[in-house]
Amino acid sequence: MPTIKKFIYFFAEGKADGNGKMKDLLGGKGALIAEMVNSGVPVPPGFTITTEVCNYFAQNKSNFPSGFDKQFLQAIAKLEKTVGKKFGDVKDPLLVSVRSGAKFSMPGMMDTVLNLGLNDETVVGLIEKTGNPRFGYDSYRRFIQMFGNVVLGIEKAEFEDILGKKKEELKIKLDTQLAAEDLQSVIVQYKKLVKEKTGKEFPQEVLTQLALARDAVFKSWNNPRAITYRRMNKISDNLGTAVNVQTMVFGNMGDDCATGVGFTRNPSTGENKFYGEYLTNAQGEDVVAGVRTPRPINQLEKEMPAVYRQLRQITDRLEKHFRDVQDFEFTIEKGKLYMLQTRTGKRTALAAVRIAVDMVKEKLITEEEALMRVEPEQINQLLHPVIDPKAKTEVLTKGLPASPGAAVGQVVFSADEALVQSKERKVVLVRMETCPDDIHGMEVSEGILTARGGMTSHAAVVARGMGKCCVAGCEEIKVNEKEKFFKVGEVVIKEGDWISLDGSLGQVFLGKVATIQPTLSGDFGKFMKWADRIRKLAVRANADIPRDAKAARQFGAEGIGLCRTEHMFFAEERLPYMQEMIVADNEETRRKALAKLLKFQKEDFKGLFREMAGLPVIIRTLDPPLHEFLPKTKKEAEELSKIIGVPAEKIWARDEELHEQNPMLGHRGCRLGITYPEITEMQVEAIIAAACELQKEEKIKVIPEIMIPLVGHLNELKDQKALAVKVAEETMARYQVKIKYLVGTMIEVPRAALIADQLATEAEFFSFGTNDLTQMGMGFSRDDAGKFTRVYLEKKILKEDPFQVLDQEGIGQLVKIGIEKGRQTNRQLEIGICGEHGGEPNSVKFCYRAGMNYVSCSPYRVPIARLAAAQAVIEEKQKIEYTSK
């Protein structure tokens, strides 16, 4: 005779049949309850029906395995005995909740029925027992509504409709204003609705209620919503859900009752101090509803000292047990404490770091565990001033959270205006979209707001680089740059009006909003040191000017991974020479203009090298198409004509000649250096001359790495490398100084990744330009993709914006191919990434796994990358430990 399988796991009073490891069988919730119960935590008693039953039920036309019914009835009997109440008892009825609980949390598909066990008779018993008719009828009303919706499939709106009409009739606004009689009449109408919709009376038999609710939960595992959710989250369809049947407890049965929520430590500051709120004689939802003001939890100590002590003991134990801050809910029913829920507490970045460091001190967790406790992205909060969360403000409109932090200032509509006005006041630059011409204005503004452009638009990238707050792609605003105002709906904001931006949330506020300046505490420093100790990936920064380089170094950058030389050409005193060079119709004139730029470039590089003394600095030769430097209007062409003495028509003609259909795929990158070798020559001379002078005159060690952009063919790299080496050798000979320099290539054209084995025979380093690699590999123009990617994200065609999070599945393949092939022919090859992804935690982890040597990101993201790099090592280690088990 085979032993009958155990289908139901009971839990009550310090003893549960299951335990925390049985998530497969009991689901996440069931296992957690068992774990709490076994740790002596008081939890309302009940039982869990296993996932196996669910699977049997699904595969056998809603039948149960043999022996199940008996175990089910036994469990109910045992529960009645434990609680001392009877299910359906008209005097003192046992009420239960019925909830689903799968192995993995599936929010939104979980079906829950509360207050099950109420009917026309038991509700009277409940009222008598509590002496609270309003509570009794409200509980019954809620039960009918939940059961009607979840089990009987009646639209929630139909119930809400009845309730709404009742309130209208009574001219009241809140549910709490409904009296017991009102609720009684609602119940009558609810039951009528059920009859209408199902053709049957609302079930009064409590065992029927329970069986129906149980079956509904099991069936919900295979509702379309749940199936879709599992597909999307790659959860197997074979897991099944468990069903948890648990005694209801009430915090609103009198003054010896209470309900509350809390944290074992302060989730805002991380301080190791018990933290929470409670209400006596109240229901859980009252605490959050804001009708009554909850009291700080330490007052419970005076009110119910024994219960408070017990709560402290329990929550301390839970924190130690789960080795992390707990966010808990509790109810006190007639002086008896019940824990309803405990889970890992969400916290601010500040708190996360402090808690992690404290717990290491307390020997509760290891340094590695501590590092895993802080979301790298959170660190952002610690590096920028932020909008004071306490400031009561109304959001005017929302855009993309393009660069974190806060900005408060008076609106200006042009970069030049920003430059002038910023001398006297704080300004926020508002533009349709920014372009390289605007950089001087962006530098002096508190923040930038644009109507167009995505997370990697010019405004966003530059602002992040500067560590400046930016809200981009704020589509609701209509900017009129000419007449100097912008509109949001009917609201008009003129030049000089105050606005505030929250770059972390993408919010725009009218007027001045208070901000707070977070400070990097000592804990943060200690925490980052742990990260540095464990990580293997170096972290460099993308920086074009000494100020950014300095900031980067302060944030822990170990070199510069990308210096974009083109930004240097936009400065006011240089642009005309650049333009002169571009307009030149022969090599000689071009060389003359370049000679003038040479001295500026050399000084730029000296500044950068000084800040990065002893660390490698990658400088990319000219990348953008030349027309970006030319005047945008005929008027500007005329102005330029006066400066450089070339006829305006000629300038304009050149402008038109350089116009491209798809500049992204046009005459740029190394294609410029190949068609105009004199540009590369000038830049290499400036780099090497700067290094020679610093080494000779200031004894500063310089490690320049010359990077050729947009290479797609070996011959391109050969051509530019030969030129670079020739000029470098000549320059060093002239200075009689020897500099160790490298010549390498960007890998940003898909073809480059495919022929990386060839490129690595010439290149001394690779730097993956994943922005362009994503643009070309996916065929998405960064400047234009916004229009359809919004729909793509809504329709779940894409899970994430590929310009924010590296597309590991597709573009990641090109990265892996590039690394693998590159190392095949050049084992010494130094490999990194300098796209925007270099500062995005998941992408950083991918880069580590793919075998890169470093990542490079904007200065303000350096600490984020450092932490992500450390986590990558820990995660890989865990994976290996797991596999070797």
Add this chain to the structure above:
Amino acid sequence: MPTIKKFIYFFAEGKADGNGKMKDLLGGKGALIAEMVNSGVPVPPGFTITTEVCNYFAQNKSNFPSGFDKQFLQAIAKLEKTVGKKFGDVKDPLLVSVRSGAKFSMPGMMDTVLNLGLNDETVVGLIEKTGNPRFGYDSYRRFIQMFGNVVLGIEKAEFEDILGKKKEELKIKLDTQLAAEDLQSVIVQYKKLVKEKTGKEFPQEVLTQLALARDAVFKSWNNPRAITYRRMNKISDNLGTAVNVQTMVFGNMGDDCATGVGFTRNPSTGENKFYGEYLTNAQGEDVVAGVRTPRPINQLEKEMPAVYRQLRQITDRLEKHFRDVQDFEFTIEKGKLYMLQTRTGKRTALAAVRIAVDMVKEKLITEEEALMRVEPEQINQLLHPVIDPKAKTEVLTKGLPASPGAAVGQVVFSADEALVQSKERKVVLVRMETCPDDIHGMEVSEGILTARGGMTSHAAVVARGMGKCCVAGCEEIKVNEKEKFFKVGEVVIKEGDWISLDGSLGQVFLGKVATIQPTLSGDFGKFMKWADRIRKLAVRANADIPRDAKAARQFGAEGIGLCRTEHMFFAEERLPYMQEMIVADNEETRRKALAKLLKFQKEDFKGLFREMAGLPVIIRTLDPPLHEFLPKTKKEAEELSKIIGVPAEKIWARDEELHEQNPMLGHRGCRLGITYPEITEMQVEAIIAAACELQKEEKIKVIPEIMIPLVGHLNELKDQKALAVKVAEETMARYQVKIKYLVGTMIEVPRAALIADQLATEAEFFSFGTNDLTQMGMGFSRDDAGKFTRVYLEKKILKEDPFQVLDQEGIGQLVKIGIEKGRQTNRQLEIGICGEHGGEPNSVKFCYRAGMNYVSCSPYRVPIARLAAAQAVIEEKQKIEYTSK
């Protein structure tokens, strides 16, 4: 005692030491001479110094291996004995030529010295012997010049200078007008020049002359020119060159002398008729110089019947020996015939096909060999009218040979003008560049000339599709479309002026130039049948309209590989509806406009399906960005406003809203179908309804294949496929007809190739769009790349334009990855290519090797693809035979 190596291979009178297989040792030329000699062909006797000697010489500081000198002197002695003349004999001197000859032909680096053996004394003997002082002195002058240049390194120009001055002094223009005395004085000056430049007298000792010439040829193997050439052509540096020393023969020693050139068959028509020209008492160069008019070779039969018979016998034997048409040179010296050269004869396409077919008939070659004898690209000549090669014309300017054939017509500057004027006269459309709006004008023009755009510009692609002549990217012309004229330098061509285009050569002529209409002979049909029998790759055509489909079928297309539905929307009566749809600001209005387009689309598809009855037709859903359909100017917007009743400002605003920085990477392809599902719905309905109606009403079998463009993510394909299947099923249910249709995807985004295994789980076919794959994979915008690819081709960064010839090394990897991964998850997957490359022979061969099922190309290239596909099979077979040996 080791046997001494053989360094020198002698050849004379029917017996050579070497043979045709000894190319490694004797070089190509030496081996060929040996082969001819052994076949009994009279060749001026001489000897070949082996490549081994060259290598020894290079590696041993210009010394020779031991024993060489002795063999060298013996060879000279043997040659003197054979010829019956003595080297340096003042009465009857032996004269020789000294030429290099490597294993692989290296044109341009070959050094040659003729008439070696002449000096101040032997020249007198030569004159006495020939009785021709002018001939003697001219030979001597030429010798000094060649020797001075090749051996002594004096610039050719310095000699030419002396000669030029002499002619000036005498007021004559041609070298032939110089008398013996004039040449004597030139010789004096030449020798003075040599003395000046080298510090030594011109060497009079003939053995010294020979030794110096020999060494110079050996050294030329390692001159920079040769090294570069070998690098570029991947020829090993270790091969070395041979040196051929051969007796000079003269066709200008009297009336029993002659010289001529010929072909064993007519190289223009292929007719099996001896073909050539000759001159009596003349030098080889006189035949080509055009000073005297050569006579047809059959006259030689009367003049020197015995020699003529011998020549016929020899050339017949050579043709049989080499199993191909021979292009030969001969000289008759004093009644004795010498063959100077024989090589495979170049021929026209017409001749190539006829010769190949004839030779199979003659059992000289197999069908497979015949197929390998015709360059697929040549076939082009057989399909289009061409400029009559006999027409004496001056080229006005040159552009890119964008679409072959010839066009003669009167110039118009707009598509509308073309439409109007073409009703009364033949027109050639001249534009800065064309756009989809111009299609109606292109259709009615004889040919198209554009100032901008490359081989795959809009004009080029559309013209090739239409089989219409096009010269594109003709940068020298300045087009003024407004004032209706264009300029080339100072030449002004106005509307109505006649011009002619040669689309095969990219030439533009002023006025009307004669053209010829080639006819497809029966041989061509037979030849193509052989190709079809052997090839495994199917060939489809890219065709959008019934006329093109019909042409394609006539050219042997086995289906349509790409129908671009967007072309249908540009027709005059439809465009406004399309525009109405685009301007619509809600789905309802959009659907109304689409409903109007539906009936047009359905009729279009019916027309196409009728032509392709029983064959598959791939129809691509809407691909280009919507702004391409909107008005380009405010004025056009106002006109449209009147038609569709939408305010012009709104149209213009929509235009601006849709503007993109990089439309190539923007909102197009399936991104349109996903954001506006109603477009896909309409198109699928039109396709399936058309198929249903034809099947029901006309009993025509239709095999529609619906293709989703620009897919990069599995979810995109899922979305569009689900939509397509839903609409298709609904439509078939409505008609109560069952159609077998497929849904597949373009592979044109690099990411699509990388995730082809995923895509193949949904797609029923793949079609590689290698145009876009090249654009994105290499980061080259077709519209813009012209500017730098020209430099790239000049600088040899690229060997070929990747839009013409598929980049097998880079983009080819993506194609291979895509095929391999696609077949991994779907073995039934039908795979083809529909980019421009589908009609380029090398790319077609690649597609076969990569494992595709078919290629698709413009109708006029179908026969080319058919032949290339056959050759691919033969080449692979040969490779396998070679490897298995």
